[in-house]
Amino acid sequence: MPEQRDDAVAARAPFGERLAAAMAEHGPLCVGIDPHPGLLAAWGLNDDVQGLRSFSLTVVEAMAGHMAALKPQVALYERHGSAGIAVLEETLALSRTAGILTIADAKRGDIGSTMAAYAQAWLGEGSALAADAVTLSPYLGYESLRPALDLAAATGRGVFVLGLTSNPEGAAVQHVGGADSVAARVIRAVGMENAGAVPFGSTGLVIGATVGDALQRLGIDLAASAAPILAPGLGAQGATGADMKEAFGACWDQILGTSSRGILAAGPSGSALLDAARTTRDSLR
Numbered sequence: 319m320p321e322q323r324d325d326a327v328a329a330r331a332p333f334g335e336r337l338a339a340a341m342a343e344h345g346p347l348c349v350g351i352d353p354h355p356g357l358l359a360a361w362g363l364n365d366d367v368q369g370l371r372s373f374s375l376t377v378v379e380a381m382a383g384h385m386a387a388l389k390p391q392v393a394l395y396e397r398h399g400s401a402g403i404a405v406l407e408e409t410l411a412l413s414r415t416a417g418i419l420t421i422a423d424a425k426r427g428d429i430g431s432t433m434a435a436y437a438q439a440w441l442g443e444g445s446a447l448a449a450d451a452v453t454l455s456p457y458l459g460y461e462s463l464r465p466a467l468d469l470a471a472a473t474g475r476g477v478f479v480l481g482l483t484s485n486p487e488g489a490a491v492q493h494v495g496g497a498d499s500v501a502a503r504v505i506r507a508v509g510m511e512n513a514g515a516v517p518f519g520s521t522g523l524v525i526g527a528t529v530g531d532a533l534q535r536l537g538i539d540l541a542a543s544a545a546p547i548l549a550p551g552l553g554a555q556g557a558t559g560a561d562m563k564e565a566f567g568a569c570w571d572q573i574l575g576t577s578s579r580g581i582l583a584a585g586p587s588g589s590a591l592l593d594a595a596r597t598t599r600d601s602l603r
């Protein structure tokens with residue numbers, strides 16, 4: 319039904335605008351949905367597709383209308399095979415109906431011709447896996463991401479490109495080059511996609527909440543990227559709201575903190591999950 323699809327795209331504001339509106343309404347927190355086996359057990363659920371489904375739908379129902387965005391971790395659905403992917407599709411569909419933005423954390427990156435297929439899956443109109451945005455890895459070369467950047471722009475969706483990741487191993491690749499580091503080049507390339515956007519465009523960056531010192535050492539200017547910045551590392555990985563303010567104070571309006579285990583550990587009660595999310599979000603205010 320191509321005409322209906324065209325209408326849906328025309329009615330959709332660009333992702334950056336929709337994210338800015340959601341953050342203005344609900345604050346700068348994205349709740350991660352990471353159904354780890356240990357969390358399923360802690361919630362009294364089996365490590366199977368029924369447990370995965372119950373976990374995921376509980377998080378969506380608890381957060382919709384209260385938080386800016388959800389970020390399902392694709393790996394934790396893939397480990398359940400095709401039935402797990404079906405649960406991810408249902409989770410994305412419920413989020414869409416409930417009006418909460420979704421960022422599929424798939425960290426995709428490949429040669430251009432393959433990238434085009436990933437783009438269709440995660441950003442294509444009519445794809446059951448399409449989210450509002452998807453995480454991408456630029457380490458096959460930033461321009462290899464072009465099919466996804468173009469499709470996101472065409473469908474009003476967004477991407478978050480890995481810049482400086484929260485894990486300690488990332489430094490061995492991302493910090494290489496000193497003043498002209500690999501990460502700085504990726505961040506500059508993202509800035510070119512967003513030129514002129516206010517407060518930010520639809521091509522985001524992932525910058526770990528744990529890497530504030532590297533930002534300074536590498537002389538990186540995040541404000542110039544005009545990118546929404548997804549900042550994981552809050553909670554379970556040790557970063558606090560205070561750490562984030564110190565690291566990102568100069569570009570605070572661009573920051574969307576994200577935490578998964580630190581919030582999900584409060585489940586399975588929906589109200590306890592929401593309280594945990596509110597406490598985390600309030601630490602960012």
Ligand SMILES: O=C(O)c1cc(=O)[nH]c(=O)n1[C@@H]1O[C@H](COP(=O)(O)O)[C@@H](O)[C@H]1O
Nearest residue numbers: 391453483484524526550554555577578579
């Ligand atoms: O792209 C991501 O979201 C991501 C990038 C990064 O640098 N570090 C990072 O932890 N993540 C993801 O963010 C989530 C963090 O989970 P918690 O440590 O439980 O809050 C996981 O799904 C990670 O895969």
